[in-house]
Amino acid sequence: MKRFIGFIKKEFYHIFRDRRSLFILFGMPIAQILLFGFAITNEINNVDIAILDHSKDTTTEEIINKISASKYFTIKQMIVRETDIETAFKKGKIKAVLNFEKDFSKNLIKEQKATIQIITDATDPNTANSITNYINSILQNYQQSKNKDIVIEYQIIPQTRMVYNPELKSVFMFVPGVMTIILMLVSAMMTSISITREKELGTMEILLVSPLKPFQVIIGKVVPYIFLSVINAAVIVVLSIFIFKMPVQGSLFLLGTESVLFIITSLALGILISTIAETQQSAMMISLMGLMLPVILLSGFIFPISSMPAPLQVISNIIPAKWFIIIIKGIMLKGVGMAYVWKETLILIGMTLFFIGLSVKKYKIRLE
Amino acid sequence: MSISLSNISKSYKKVKAVQDISFDVNPGELFGLIGPDGAGKTTIFRILTTLLISDEGTATVAGFDVVKDYKAIRKAVGYMPGRFSLYQDLTVEENLAFFATIFGTTIEENYDLIEDIYVQIEPFKNRRAGKLSGGMKQKLALCCALIHKPKVLFLDEPTTGVDPVSRKEFWEMLKRLQKKGITILVSTPYMDEAALCDRIALIQGGKILKIDTPEAIVSQFPKTIYNVGAVNMYKLIQSLQQYEHVYSVFPFGEFVHYTDKRDLFEISDLQSYLEKEGLTAIHIESTKANIEDAFMELAR
Numbered sequence: 286m287k288r289f290i291g292f293i294k295k296e297f298y299h300i301f302r303d304r305r306s307l308f309i310l311f312g313m314p315i316a317q318i319l320l321f322g323f324a325i326t327n328e329i330n331n332v333d334i335a336i337l338d339h340s341k342d343t344t345t346e347e348i349i350n351k352i353s354a355s356k357y358f359t360i361k362q363m364i365v366r367e368t369d370i371e372t373a374f375k376k377g378k379i380k381a382v383l384n385f386e387k388d389f390s391k392n393l394i395k396e397q398k399a400t401i402q403i404i405t406d407a408t409d410p411n412t413a414n415s416i417t418n419y420i421n422s423i424l425q426n427y428q429q430s431k432n433k434d435i436v437i438e439y440q441i442i443p444q445t446r447m448v449y450n451p452e453l454k455s456v457f458m459f460v461p462g463v464m465t466i467i468l469m470l471v472s473a474m475m476t477s478i479s480i481t482r483e484k485e486l487g488t489m490e491i492l493l494v495s496p497l498k499p500f501q502v503i504i505g506k507v508v509p510y511i512f513l514s515v516i517n518a519a520v521i522v523v524l525s526i527f528i529f530k531m532p533v534q535g536s537l538f539l540l541g542t543e544s545v546l547f548i549i550t551s552l553a554l555g556i557l558i559s560t561i562a563e564t565q566q567s568a569m570m571i572s573l574m575g576l577m578l579p580v581i582l583l584s585g586f587i588f589p590i591s592s593m594p595a596p597l598q599v600i601s602n603i604i605p606a607k608w609f610i611i612i613i614k615g616i617m618l619k620g621v622g623m624a625y626v627w628k629e630t631l632i633l634i635g636m637t638l639f640f641i642g643l644s645v646k647k648y649k650i651r652l653e
Numbered sequence: 654m655s656i657s658l659s660n661i662s663k664s665y666k667k668v669k670a671v672q673d674i675s676f677d678v679n680p681g682e683l684f685g686l687i688g689p690d691g692a693g694k695t696t697i698f699r700i701l702t703t704l705l706i707s708d709e710g711t712a713t714v715a716g717f718d719v720v721k722d723y724k725a726i727r728k729a730v731g732y733m734p735g736r737f738s739l740y741q742d743l744t745v746e747e748n749l750a751f752f753a754t755i756f757g758t759t760i761e762e763n764y765d766l767i768e769d770i771y772v773q774i775e776p777f778k779n780r781r782a783g784k785l786s787g788g789m790k791q792k793l794a795l796c797c798a799l800i801h802k803p804k805v806l807f808l809d810e811p812t813t814g815v816d817p818v819s820r821k822e823f824w825e826m827l828k829r830l831q832k833k834g835i836t837i838l839v840s841t842p843y844m845d846e847a848a849l850c851d852r853i854a855l856i857q858g859g860k861i862l863k864i865d866t867p868e869a870i871v872s873q874f875p876k877t878i879y880n881v882g883a884v885n886m887y888k889l890i891q892s893l894q895q896y897e898h899v900y901s902v903f904p905f906g907e908f909v910h911y912t913d914k915r916d917l918f919e920i921s922d923l924q925s926y927l928e929k930e931g932l933t934a935i936h937i938e939s940t941k942a943n944i945e946d947a948f949m950e951l952a953r
Binding site for chain 2: 492
């Protein structure tokens with residue numbers, strides 16, 4: 286046991302004396318969570334639009350006022366001629382143009398209908414879609430307020446309610462994903478690098494020719510990172526609660542336990558990588574290419590799994606991050622307990638045991 | 654026997670690293686493996702320290718089989734690999750304390766064994782190992798290999814890349830350790846260090862050329878060696894190589910070691926030949942053979 290503690294102490298010296306690894310450990314989680322929380326967002330906020338008003342009457346003015354009063358849109362420009370629409374888009378700032386037809390009010394009263402053309406910049410299709418939807422709903426709203434007194438015989442009124450994230454904050458979606466990426470990266474990459482470093486510097490040779498058992502070396506490598514990853518997970522949760530007002534509906538204890546489980550899964554993967562890689566560089570490449578990319582692309586973190594092609598949906602099942610994201614989304618946003626995530630938890634446990642078993646089998650007690 | 658190898662062979666893919674190596678090292682002996690780079694010294698060390706498994710043959714260290722009883726050997730031996738293999742980001746003291754801990758001992762417990770060496774690096778005990786000079790690094794590595802009081806010590810080229818003064822000090826330390834009853838197997842490419850061992854094995858190309866005491870190896874040298882000196886060294890070597898009775902010519906420091914094919918050799922013959930070749934300040938005298946001469950002769 287004393288041997289083991291001595292080994293762990295040595296590992297902490299390594300971590301705290303290497304500025305680069307310290308930065309990856311503690312700088313990156315904070316930077317990533319802030320970046321995803323503030324900068325990268327799918328929400329519509331203060332989108333610049335332009336108006337081309339051919340009629341300039343009371344109705345169009347009312348509609349324009351309603352739109353500019355919403356926090357979603359800022360009216361940047363009033364266009365006079367049709368030909369200027371193209372120029373406005375090309376300048377890049379304007380994301381949508383509202384084109385009111387001539388004699389808007391008159392048509393509305395006389396013919397009971399008038400048209401507005403909504404032209405959007407679809408270079409970013411998601412944003413274009415959202416803009417159209419938002420403008421449509423503002424217009425519908427206006428229409429309803431006008432038609433208050435008229436009774437329509439058949440009317441379907443959809444009542445939508447967004448549950449678990451009523452304000453549709455995209456940070457709620459990013460936090461679980463970022464947490465997954467960071468835990469994966471810190472745990473798997475850092476352990477695999479630290480084990481391969483011993484191989485590269487030749488110290489593994491001395492460790493092998495010592496009474497330390499292989500499993501003691503491995504566990505000794507892993508324990509410091511479990512500890513640091515738990516701190517990291519806590520920092521991320523605290524940041525998301527206090528800065529982004531993200532709720533944790535479920536039990537913090539369950540969240541912590543599941544995080545530790547996922548950390549162990551990642552560490553086991555890291556050990557597995559280190560049994561394959563001979564140098565720190567290749568360990569890093571395998572971790573980045575083999576872990577980071579699948580986590581970002583196939584875990585459902587950014588792109589929903591249900592809209593992937595079928596083969597990719599199948600592949601996504603072998604990505605541990607997918608299951609962890611389901612678990613923490615459930616706990617944080619829906620407030621579910623173990624009764625709802627036991628299946629995913631079991632899958633993670635199974636994967637962990639598999640990785641550990643495989644690395645024990647592949648671990649070399651000699652040099653070749 | 655403290656170390657015993659019989660018919661050990663090992664190949665890496667197609668390269669035969671060592672072939673049919675057999676030798677024994679007695680308890681308390683300082684045994685040297687002498688040979689150039691690539692001779693197979695490191696492979697022998699790795700087989701004995703249980704890091705590699707030989708393709709053929711058997712070996713024991715401190716009475717344990719290197720394959721079956723590898724765990725027992727790992728507890729009983731100290732190993733200093735050829736490349737500096739300590740933690741560069743740990744201080745001198747932390748490195749030593751770490752190796753003491755993983756061998757289940759403390760610095761204090763075996764301090765008497767390393768005292769002579771450690772006092773020399775103690776002034777730098779708070780310096781990181783990566784910032785030490787070459788000689789200091791080797792002394793620290795030796796301390797770390799000794800801290801658990803091993804029965805057998807394996808030192809793979811401990812003085813390569815170390816300055817002459819530190820090399821001398823290092824060998825004095827080995828002699829002192831030997832007196833404390835530790836069996837030492839050391840390898841070196843430096844022939845002058847060979848004379849300091851009790852017995853040596855000369856190896857080249859994975860094969861043992863000869864095993865004996867340094868004195869015996871030197872005394873068995875079959876020919877008389879002449880130290881030849883002149884002003885133009887390059888011309889001297891060329892001229893000697895073209896001499897009709899030449900047997901061997903090797904540059905050795907400021908002189909050239911020369912041996913003749915004939916049993917009856919007159920210094921004056923060679924003197925006049927060299928004068929004819931236009932060399933000046935010619936100096937010829939007979940000298941004793943050294944290990945390097947013996948090695949060159951055996952490797953012919």
